Amino acid sequence: MTLHWEQVVVDANDPVTLGRWWAEALGWVVVDDDDEEFEIRSAPERLPSILFIRVDDPRVVKNRLHLDFRPETGQAAEVDRLLALGARRADVGQGEQSWVVLADPEGNEFCVLSARH
Incomplete structure (x- = not known):
């Protein structure tokens, strides 16, 4: 069995705002602009991606x-x-x-x- 790295998932209170920030910081493109799940990649068809998903609870400790x-x-x-x-x-x-x-x-x-x- 072989595993392929698909994405990193980041919990976010505001996936769109955080995803857009990371897209600008990395120079990546937005491939899914959704309020609940916002995905960016280095190029549209290139993996891995970073997927920002909405969570309601705040982060309370170091990652x-x-x-x-x-x-x-x-x-x-x-x-x-x-x-x-x-x-x-x-x-x-x-x-x-x-x-x-x-x-x-x-x-x-x-x-x-x-x-x-």
């Missing part, structure tokens, strides 16, 4: 799973761009590291890595 991104333009410039889009810096106890922890508008943590050596 158990997060995404790491390695920018093409340099870490500092990418962090500045994401902060300007509405991300915020997050402290998850990481201390001084080579990566920067940010949170999206609903508080989901993600990391912006430094350049590969």
Whole structure:
């Protein structure tokens, strides 16, 4: 049996707003614009996707799973761009590291890595 990675599912209070934020942050396209399930992909026919689904309960603890991104333009410039889009810096106890922890508008943590050596 072989498994193929289809999507990452993100619980969201507002799937449309959060999905549009991530689409802009990643430069991805919207493939399903629904109030309850909002899906984005790097290209219309390309997987995996990120699917944002509506949940009513708020997130109360640190995410158990997060995404790491390695920018093409340099870490500092990418962090500045994401902060300007509405991300915020997050402290998850990481201390001084080579990566920067940010949170999206609903508080989901993600990391912006430094350049590969």
